[in-house]
Structures are given as structure tokens and as C-alpha cells.
Amino acid sequence: MKVDYLIVGAGFTGATLAERLASAGKRVLVVERRDHIGGNAYDEMDSHGVLVHRYGPHIFHTNSQRVWDYLSRFTEWRPYYHRVRAVVEGKEIPLPFSLASLRALFSPRLADRLEEKLIAQYGYGARVPILKLRETQDPDLRFLADYVYRNVFEGYTLKQWGLRPEELSPTVTARVPILVSYDTRYFQDTYQAMPKEGYTALFRRMLSHPGIKVLLGADWKEVEGEVRFDRLIFTGPIDEFFGYLHGALPYRSLRFHMETLRLPFFQSVAQVNYPNEHAYTRITEFKRLTGQDYLPHTTVAFEYSEAYEPGRNEPYYPVPKDENEARYRKYLEEARKLKSVYFAGRLGDYRYYNMDQAVARALKLFEELTHA
Numbered sequence: 001m002k003v004d005y006l007i008v009g010a011g012f013t014g015a016t017l018a019e020r021l022a023s024a025g026k027r028v029l030v031v032e033r034r035d036h037i038g039g040n041a042y043d044e045m046d047s048h049g050v051l052v053h054r055y056g057p058h059i060f061h062t063n064s065q066r067v068w069d070y071l072s073r074f075t076e077w078r079p080y081y082h083r084v085r086a087v088v089e090g091k092e093i094p095l096p097f098s099l100a101s102l103r104a105l106f107s108p109r110l111a112d113r114l115e116e117k118l119i120a121q122y123g124y125g126a127r128v129p130i131l132k133l134r135e136t137q138d139p140d141l142r143f144l145a146d147y148v149y150r151n152v153f154e155g156y157t158l159k160q161w162g163l164r165p166e167e168l169s170p171t172v173t174a175r176v177p178i179l180v181s182y183d184t185r186y187f188q189d190t191y192q193a194m195p196k197e198g199y200t201a202l203f204r205r206m207l208s209h210p211g212i213k214v215l216l217g218a219d220w221k222e223v224e225g226e227v228r229f230d231r232l233i234f235t236g237p238i239d240e241f242f243g244y245l246h247g248a249l250p251y252r253s254l255r256f257h258m259e260t261l262r263l264p265f266f267q268s269v270a271q272v273n274y275p276n277e278h279a280y281t282r283i284t285e286f287k288r289l290t291g292q293d294y295l296p297h298t299t300v301a302f303e304y305s306e307a308y309e310p311g312r313n314e315p316y317y318p319v320p321k322d323e324n325e326a327r328y329r330k331y332l333e334e335a336r337k338l339k340s341v342y343f344a345g346r347l348g349d350y351r352y353y354n355m356d357q358a359v360a361r362a363l364k365l366f367e368e369l370t371h372a
């Protein structure tokens, strides 16, 4: 068999590249080692008829009109604004931390004072990174910064990464904002929605082009010698590709415990975080994401963060530490020595990408490949 492109991985990166290249007249073979398409965005009906996300909740949001328009060719959308709450000192508060969270936690007098000061100092609508708030001289705002850091951020970080915030790259801490507003949507992006029939249906349409063949349940190593190809696009782990030549790139993994309950709804919003209590980090209620409100029962996922052990669990999140970035750069040097092999995606670029970023990256690579 001979193809123009061999693409390893059928997630957003691989599927976008396969669709674009096939539409440009190329013959493409996609090899995926899991027994399904969709990568980590894969969804499926569980045995109770609830559409669940096997690898964790996926909410689509983007500011990129280009990505939105592109994906809209393969799906209709269900409008959805993600809402997240956290249990702090026994109270449920909206996240990201906002003026509404102040109201949920503190006495009206203290909340009024903090709100006034936040608006006076930063302006209504501002997003203030928590580290910036910690630099303030105002004792009330210092109290607030320390409170949020201790009760919302620190515990969650410890559970999520198994590391203290100081051990992570400062960019992670810098990103956590306090919102000086009453907008309780978790994302503020222009486009926010869920694919009407789910992600797997979207992927099926992307990969249905006659120029694309998909081989499931096969590691690319198994087909390497069998298939001839002009170019290889690799969306698997870059360190694995090079036989861990410079050591393994660390990832954090997750474990999901799903339960179906004989209740119409289990919790107030799709996602409730537990920064300080319980071993799990969060609980997701799928029907709040997918709109299956008509079902008399509900499926929830308890999410546990754990160390990644190759072969036992999945590499989910690249661990954002400077030394890991340095190791990745060594692999990038190796990649540059190869001709006709391209790395992309969450595992190929060793980057945390949201789905829209993975698609944008793939569209850019497609342009580079076809204009080179």
C-alpha cells in the first residue's frame, strides 16, 4: 500500500490534518492505536443511554472564527455556557473566583468592601491574576488574595499535579484569575457550544472523505514496514517516537469513576470542584453538558488525578515545569534532523492544547505542508 500521508493518531490534530489533506487531493492513512476515533474528545453512550466522555469532560470554546467555521462544517451546535462551582469551607461558590464568589463566601459587609476596592483598583470586568493581587498593599485585598490562593488554588493544584504551586512553572499560577465581575460563565470566549450529536459524530464526518482510510487498534510501529508513504505526521508522544532517547517526558494522568444514579440531576451545575476535601478533584455530570435533560437518571464522573505510568494509564497533561520544557527542546532538535516527518498535537508538541488550539495548530501545519 502506498499513500501520500501517514497520520498517526485520530484525535483533533490527526483528524483535521487528514480531512484537509484529503480535500486537497492527497491519499491519507490514519493509524490509531485505540479502538476508536476522536482521541481524548471521544464520547459514547454508556449502558444507560447517557452520552459520556470517556477521557474526561470536553467543553468546546474558542475565540477563533476560523476554527469555529471549520468545525461547523461537520457538526451543528447546542448552545452551552459552562458553569463551574467549587466547595469551599462547606459552601458552593462560582468559579472562576468572581464578585459572585465573594457574595457566596463572606458577610454582605465584607463582600461590599472587597467589591468596592476591586472595582476601584482594577475596574469592573478586569481579570486580575492571583499573583498580581498578592502584590497589593491594601490589607483587605491581600486577605482576599491569600484566601483564594489557600482555599481554592493551592489544594486543587496539589491534587491535580501532586506538586505545590511553587514547583510548577510560574505561568500556571499567573494564569489563575480573579474576575472583577458577576459573569459566572467559566469561559468568556466568543464561541461556546457543544457538538449537537457529540464529538464522535463530528469526527466520523471529518474522516468520512473517500481519500481517507482509518486503521483502528493499530500502533503505527505495526504498519511502519507495511505501508509506503511520502510524509509522516505524528500526533503521538514525541519522546516515544525517539525511543525515549533523552528520557521520558513527564505527564500527569487521570482516573475516572463513573456512576449512574436514579435521580434526574445530581448536582447544581455540570462541574463541581473539590479543592480541599475528598480524594477526587471534581465531579462532572454529563447530561448537563449534552442536554439529555429528558432522561430520568444521570451519570456522573468522579475524577482522580494520578501519576502517569506508561502502559498502565494514559498520558493526559504535560507537566508544566521548566526542566520538562528543556527536555522537550532536545526532542525538537531530533525532530528537526528528520525529513518528511512532522510532529503536532498535544503529545507531539508536548503542549497542553485546548481542542480549538489543536485544530488551529493542525490548520497551520496543513498550510505549511501544502505551500512548501
Ligand SMILES: Cc1cc2nc3c(=O)[nH]c(=O)nc-3n(C[C@H](O)[C@H](O)[C@H](O)COP(=O)(O)OP(=O)(O)OC[C@H]3O[C@@H](n4cnc5c(N)ncnc54)[C@H](O)[C@@H]3O)c2cc1C
Binding pocket: 008, 009, 010, 011, 012, 013, 014, 031, 032, 033, 034, 038, 039, 040, 041, 055, 056, 057, 058, 059, 060, 061, 218, 219, 220, 221, 235, 236, 237, 254, 316, 317, 344, 345, 346, 347, 353, 354, 355, 356, 358
Ligand atoms: C481530562 C481532559 C479534559 C479536557 N477538556 C477540554 C475542554 O473542556 N475543552 C477543550 O477545548 N479541550 C479539553 N481538553 C484538551 C483536548 O483533549 C485536546 O485539545 C485534544 O485531545 C488534542 O487533540 P490531539 O489530536 O492533539 O491529541 P489526542 O486527542 O490525544 O489524540 C492523539 C491520538 O494519537 C493516538 N496515538 C498516540 N500514539 C500512537 C501510536 N504510537 N500509534 C497509533 N496511535 C497513537 C492516541 O491514542 C490518541 O487517540 C481536555 C483534555 C483532557 C485530558
